[in-house]
Amino acid sequence: MGSLTGHSCGYLYFWYLVLIHPRKLYLLSGNYASDMKPKNYKLMIPGPVELTSEVLNEMARPLIGHRTPEFDEILEYCQDTLKEIFSTKNDVLLITGSGTAAMDAAIASTIKEGDEYICITGGKFGERMPEIVRAYGGIAKEVDVRWGSAVNPDDVEDAVSDSNAKAITLTHNETSTGVLHDAKAIGKIAKKNDLLFIVDAITSVGGDYVETDRWGIDICITGSQKCLAAPPGMAFAAVSEKAWDTISDNRSKRGYYLDLQRYRTALKKGTTPFTPSVTLIYGLKKALEAIRAEGIENRIKRHRLLAQATRGAAKEINLELFADEDSASNTVTAIKIPDGLTDDDVRGKMKREHGILMAGGQAQLKGKIFRIGHMGNVDYTDLMAVMSSLELTLYTSGHNIILGKGLAKIQETFL
Ligand SMILES: Cc1ncc(COP(=O)(O)O)c(C=O)c1O
Numbered sequence: 001m002g003s004l005t006g007h008s009c010g011y012l013y014f015w016y017l018v019l020i021h022p023r024k025l026y027l028l029s030g031n032y033a034s035d036m037k038p039k040n041y042k043l044m045i046p047g048p049v050e051l052t053s054e055v056l057n058e059m060a061r062p063l064i065g066h067r068t069p070e071f072d073e074i075l076e077y078c079q080d081t082l083k084e085i086f087s088t089k090n091d092v093l094l095i096t097g098s099g100t101a102a103m104d105a106a107i108a109s110t111i112k113e114g115d116e117y118i119c120i121t122g123g124k125f126g127e128r129m130p131e132i133v134r135a136y137g138g139i140a141k142e143v144d145v146r147w148g149s150a151v152n153p154d155d156v157e158d159a160v161s162d163s164n165a166k167a168i169t170l171t172h173n174e175t176s177t178g179v180l181h182d183a184k185a186i187g188k189i190a191k192k193n194d195l196l197f198i199v200d201a202i203t204s205v206g207g208d209y210v211e212t213d214r215w216g217i218d219i220c221i222t223g224s225q226k227c228l229a230a231p232p233g234m235a236f237a238a239v240s241e242k243a244w245d246t247i248s249d250n251r252s253k254r255g256y257y258l259d260l261q262r263y264r265t266a267l268k269k270g271t272t273p274f275t276p277s278v279t280l281i282y283g284l285k286k287a288l289e290a291i292r293a294e295g296i297e298n299r300i301k302r303h304r305l306l307a308q309a310t311r312g313a314a315k316e317i318n319l320e321l322f323a324d325e326d327s328a329s330n331t332v333t334a335i336k337i338p339d340g341l342t343d344d345d346v347r348g349k350m351k352r353e354h355g356i357l358m359a360g361g362q363a364q365l366k367g368k369i370f371r372i373g374h375m376g377n378v379d380y381t382d383l384m385a386v387m388s389s390l391e392l393t394l395y396t397s398g399h400n401i402i403l404g405k406g407l408a409k410i411q412e413t414f415l
Contacts, residue, residue, distance in 0.1 A: 040355075041351065041355050041356065041357045042354075042355055042356045042357065042382070042385065042386070043357050043373070044356055044357060044358050044372050044373055044374070044378070044382070044386050045357050045358060045359040045371070045373045046175045046203055046226065046331065046332040046359055046371060046373035046375060047175075047203065047223070047225045047226040047232075047373065047375065047376075048225035048226075048231070048232045049225060049226065049227075049229050049373065049375055049376030049377065049378070050229075050376065050377060050378075051229060051230070051231060051283065051287070051377075052229070052286075052287075052290065052377060054286050054290070055229070055230065055231070055283045055286045055287050055290075056283070058282045058283055058285070058286040059231065059279050059280070059282050059283045061279075061282055063278050063279065064278065066271070066272070066275060066276055066278055067271065071278065071281075072270045072271065074281060074282070074285050075094070075270065075271065075272070075276075075281070076270060077285055077288070078094065078281065078284055078285055078288055079091070079092060079094075079267070081288040081289075081291065081292060082236060082238075082288070083238075084296065085205060085206050085210075085228070085288075085291065085296055086205060086210060086212045086220055086222075086236075086238045087210065087211045087212050087213060087214065088212035088213050088220070088238045089213060090212065090213070090238045090239055090240050090241075091238070091239065091264065091267050092236050092237070092238045093236065093237045093238075093239065093260060093263040093264065093267060094234060094235075094236055094263070094272060094276065094281075095234070095235045095236070095237065095258070095263065096233065096234065096235075096272075096274070096275075096276055096277045096280075097233070097234075097235050098223055098225075098232060098233065098235060099200070099202040099221065099222065099223025099226075099235050100128065100235070101235040101258065102221040102222070102223070102235035102236060102237040103128060103129060103132060103200055103221055104132055104255070104258050105235075105237060105255060105258035105259070105260050105263075106198050106219040106221060106237060106260070107129070107132045107133055107136055107138070107198075108132075108136055108254040108255030108258045108259065109247045109250065109254075109255060109258070109259055109260040109261065110166070110167065110196060110198075110219075110243065110246050110247055110250060111133065111136045111137070111138045111166075111250075111254060112138075112250060112252045113136075113137040113138070113252065114137065114138070114139065115133075115138045115139065115166045115167075116138070116139045116140075116141055116163055116164050116165045116166060117129070117130070117133045117138055117139070117140050117141070117165060117166060117167045117168070117169055117198075118141050118142075118143060118156065118159050118160060118163060118165045118167070118168045118169070118195075119133065119140045119141065119142050119143070119168075119169045120142075120143045120145060120151050120156065120168070120169065120170045120171070120181070120186070121142050121143065121144050121145060122144065122145025122146065122147055122149065122150075122151060122171075122174060122177065122179065122181075123145075123147055123171065123174035123175070123176040123177045123179065124175075124176035124362040124363050125171045125174055125175055125176055125200060125202070126145070126170075126171040126174055128171075128200075129169040129171070129198070129200065130142055130169075133169075136254045137254075141159060141163055141165065143155050143156055143159045147176075147177050147364070147365065148177050148178075148179060148322050148323050148324060148334075149179065149323075149324050149327065150179055150180065150181045150182060150324065150326075150327035151170070151181050151182070151186070153182065153185040153186060153188075153189060156168065156186055156189050157189055160189060160193050160195070165193075165195055166195065166196060166246075167190075167195055167196035167197070167198055167218075168186060168189065168190045168195050168196070168197055168198070169198045169199070169200070170183055170186050170197070170198075170199050170200070171199075171200045171202075172199050172200065172201040172203075172204045172210065173201065173202075173203040173204040173208065173329050173330075173331060173332070174329070175202070175203045175329075175331075175332055175371075176334075176361075176362045176363070176365065177322060177323055177334055177365070178321075178322060178323040178328060178329045178332050178333050178334030178371060179323045179324070179327050179328070179329060180204070180208065180327055180328065180329045180330065181327070182327075183199055183201075183210070183215050183217065184211070184214075184215045187215035187216035187217060188216070190216060190218075191216045196218045196219070196242065196243055196246060197215075197216055197217050197218050197219075198217075198218060198219045198221075199217045199219070199220050199221065200221050201217075201220050201221060201222050202221060202222050202223045202226055203226045203227065203329070203331050203332060203375065204222075204227065204330075204331060205220070205222035205226075205227060205228070205236075206222070206226070206227035206228040206229075206291060206296075206299065206376075207226070207227030207299070207300065207303040207330065207331040207375045207376070208227070208300055208303060208304070208329075208330045208331060209300060212238050213240075217238070217240070218239070218240040218242050218243040219237055219238070219239050219240070219243050220237065220238040221235065221236065221237050222235070222236050223235050223236075224236075224280070224284060224287075226331070226375055226376065227303070227331055227375045227376055228284070228287055228288070228291065228376070229287050229290070229291075229375075229376035229377045230280070230283055230284040230287035230288075231280050231283045231284070233277050233280045234277060234280055234281070234284060237260065237263075239260060239264070244264070247260055247261055248261065257274065290377075300330075302379070303330045303331055303374065303375065304330045305413060305414065306330075306374040306378060306379075306380075306383055307328065307329065307330040307331070307333060307374060308413055309380075309383060309409065309410040309413035309414065310333045310372055310374055310383065310410075311325065311328060311333055312409040312410070312412075312413055313383075313387050313405075313406035313407070313409040313410050313413075314333065314335050314406070315409075316405040316406045316408070316409045317390070317391055317394060317399075317401040317402075317405055317406040318338070318399065318400060318401055319335050319336065319338065319394075320335070320336040320338075321333070321334070321335060321336070322334035322335060322336055322365075322369045331373070331374065331375040332359075332371050332372065332373050332374070332375065333371065333372045333374065334361075334365075334369045334370075334371045335369060335370055335371070335372070336368065336369055337367070337368060337369060337370060338394070338399050340398065340399075341394075341397055341398070341399060342367065343360055343361075343366075343367045343370065345393075345397040346358075346370055346390075346393060346394070346397070347360055347370050349393045349396075349397065350389060350390065350393050353389075353393070354389035354392075354393070356385070356386055356389055358370050358371060358372055358373075358386075359371040359372075359373060372386065380410070380414050383410055384407060384410055384411075387406045387407050387410055388407055390406070391403050391404070391405075391406055391407065
């Protein structure tokens with residue numbers, strides 16, 4: 001057999017690449033890096049969060065009828081555990097839908113045309129409540145808060161004294177800016193003025209203190225896919241007796257599917273008014289079992305430690321925090337994109353090269369900040385992985401840092 005010339009070698013290698021090993025040709029095409037990256041991204045966004053394999057496997061169980069004693073038992077467990085997590089004696093209603101469904105239900109069930117609601121804004125989610133109020137024919141009087149700061153209770157007092165309001169709405173943890181508002185202080189104002197207090201606690205229940213009864217929250221709302229670390233698609237509302245008085249008196253209620261009264265009537269019989277998301281509720285029960293096993297106090301401590309470590313590490317690598325530190329969220333941290341870098345240099349690269357998803361800025365903060373969600377099951381190891389990838393990303397993008405400083409800060413925080 002004669003020896004192969006360089007030319008025929010190249011020819012054979014070409015056909016080897018095309019016919020036998022297409023992946024290698026792809027490798028030569030320059031898409032190697034993205035091809036190698038995991039398709040299961042690491043979720044460091046403020047929900048939906050990663051689920052444990054126990055929760056995921058539970059959802060593969062065969063369906064059972066939702067009007068059966070077996071299913072009632074699951075609902076009862078969820079109800080009892082959610083009451084503890086919400087720190088409430090009130091019933092916690094379960095609505096099939098995302099968190100916004102419970103926000104919609106809270107307004108639809110309490111409002112009459114022309115009613116005035118004082119809505120504390122200061123972020124993308126704070127703006128949702130006044131939008132819903134207006135959608136149902138109400139008057140939303142906004143207490144506008146600078147994005148990145150917490151509301152000053154005096155401003156709320158002023159707005160109340162200058163109004164005919166029926167209710168105050170607040171976003172406890174403003175996910176778009178990474179700000180935690182003082183719900184307790186606003187609750188006092190609501191109580192003093194005999195107003196309903198409606199709180200979107202979608203990114204705080206299960207990850208931070210939410211004292212529904214002690215803070216005088218009349219309708220406290222959360223969603224499944226955030227700090228509870230359950231699958232997306234379930235919304236919850238804890239409703240006080242005072243709110244029920246308003247709701248049952250309200251002859252001009254706007255909702256049907258979202259009429260909270262229907263959920264209460266069904267719950268008295270241990271069930272739900274409409275077909276619930278049975279599969280998701282299997283997952284919810286498993287997630288709640290994990291919360292019980294960890295203990296709510298320990299869980300809050302873990303979230304607070306993660307937040308402290310994230311903020312400390314960010315500062316060590318010359319990043320500026322977006323939210324005022326004295327009112328920074330314990331479940332999500334908003335960080336300014338350094339001068340000279342783009343959102344793609346930070347978040348895009350983190351996704352492409354490290355398979356890590358972080359959230360971007362919303363509305364006027366688009367391209368200006370990125371947000372790290374540290375809620376649900378996130379732990380020390382997750383945060384170290386994110387920080388080590390973030391350091392590399394920033395370093396190779398030209399940001400002035402000393403590698404390892406952020407990591408060391410996280411380690412110190414957890415010592
Ligand atoms: C504070 C807050 N409110 C409301 C929502 C809307 O929740 P959902 O998307 O579950 O309807 C979110 C979602 O991120 C949120 O963070």
